[in-house]
Amino acid sequence: MRLGKKMALVCTSVLITVVTTCCILFALQTKESMLNLAEEYAKQKQANLQKSFSEMMNYYSLKNDSDELNFSLAYYCFSRFSDDEAVLIRDSGVVYSKLEINPQRFYVQNKDKQFINHERIDGNPLILIGDQISINDSNYEIYIVQNISWVYDNIRENLSYIIPISVSSIILGLIIIILYIRGALTPLENLRVVAKRITLGDFSERANIITTDEIGQLASDFNTMAAHIEQKVAELTDIAMRQRLFIGGVVHEFKTPLATMLLHADALENICLNNAEREKSLECITNQCIWLEKLRRKLLSLIVVQDEIKKRPVKIATLFQRVSDSIEKSLEQKGILLKILCDTDTVIDVDVDLVHSLLLNLIDNASNVTPPGKSIELKSENNMIEVRDYGCGIPPYEIERIMEPFYVIDKSRSKINGGSGIGLALVKSIAIAHSASIKIESVVGEGTTVKIDLGR
């Protein structure tokens, strides 16, 4: 069952119960107070009647009057004050009664006390009040018998307008409840529709709910969640796209060396080459294999960087010495000098192997553009490491793109130097893994400076 229906049902039953209970309580209360009123009135009437009758009897009667005389006197005195509701009984004989029923049935069992009795005779509710007095050795009982059907008539009349009022107030209450519940649940329904659209892939969808209650809060939380999801999906799509481009790049990079090797292998197999040509072909295949192996190693390190890094503190001087040891020879062959400038004591917290590889890549790149006789500078200042060359420089519009995998500025020239286009992408990955920033400053014709800021 829907939440709205449930709430309406519960509210309705509570409302009906409350209103009905109120009506019943009101009717009972009214009846009680009216009966009390009637009783009070009858009591008063009986007391007055009894008082007047006894005074008059005492005044007129004599001790030795005959029984008949006394009877007549009692009748006379009583009729002076009585009305249709009064009854007088003397020594078990009815003296005066205008009732249609025999008043003797009201005879009191306990003759000592005044009594009040409610009876129902022939469908009429009656109130019966009686008392007794003794005058000149005769025992008189004086009753007031009052019809109190007006009390019930009154209650019935009251109910006749209370019931319509209650029913209409219940109906009004129901309408208000239903309208309110519907108003409260509509935003939830909207939210559901939006959630469904988001499920179907429209991540830009947002709930438009302006209430400040719990549903409004839910909607705003929902919107925040949707925004996060949208952002994450965009990020993942972006990553997937970049990975596809990357894999496309890898595949592309493998094509040319493979094509070259295939051609040479075919020539070796099918053509009667002379010795020099045969040697050249073999050398070419070897070189392509070496190049592929280099590419494979760089790709592997690019993947490894993306896993986990193991930082430990190391002196910059030690790190620089290690870098210098590994690259000195190849730089010497090119006639390039590596100048190292650093404080001896500065300690940095990095993955030594990765930063080593980062610096090697930067110096290798620098050495490809540095003419023989010039130098490359490797400097450190606090947490900033700098590699500077005095080569050809990079045009400003290229700086943005050189960090992309497989991007090489001068393709044919790069190949001669053995550049794969992976080096700077690797540098960038290592820097990102260390939360370090890279800045490339370059002036065409003057040289390039790459600054790695390790932060902290």
Added chain:
Amino acid sequence: MAANRIFIVEDDHGISDTVALNLRYVGYEVTAFDDGSAAAASLEADHSYDLALLDIMLPGIDGFELFSYMEKYCIPVIYITAKADSASEIKGLRDGAEDYIVKPFEVITLLVRIEKVLARTGKLNRYLNVHGITIDMTNHIVTKDDVLIDLSPLEFDVLSLLARNLNRTVSRERILSEVWGPDYFGGTHTVDVRIASIRKKLGLFDLIKTIPKIGYRLEERVK
């Protein structure tokens, strides 16, 4: 009769050198460039090429731009590129290139495609000259030192196949499928018989070499 001239523009020396080597051995005359602009400039002076093999990604002028120069001098073009996407292939072929080969490729497919393009554009040499033997491809006539040699049609086809793949090993299977057709279900012995008869009729005992377990090769030293 001059050999077919082929113009290559390819920035990867590993590839252009071997392609040139292969083509020269088979009997084509090859001119290679590694730069689009230089290639375009050279056409001013000499544009009597029968076919151009163009890479697409080139320094200077790229392959698609170079195409317009080729069009100007009526040189048919085959693209040889690492760009495997169909958009580039469609663009290349729509513009009017004769063929589009994606790297890596096999030399034999390249040779066959070159041959087909030359035949289609009517630039294929009608005459093949090897060791003083002239093969007239259109009239199916073979002469040695101006003397007409009588060859059966099968012998002529085998000889011309070997001559078209000068200096290259041609497998018995390939000879069977190209001369006898793919539906022939005999042993390769029949090839050996034809080769023996060609050797005898033309006196090419040393020059048609038997390559053990593979096939035959018609050899001629490259100048």
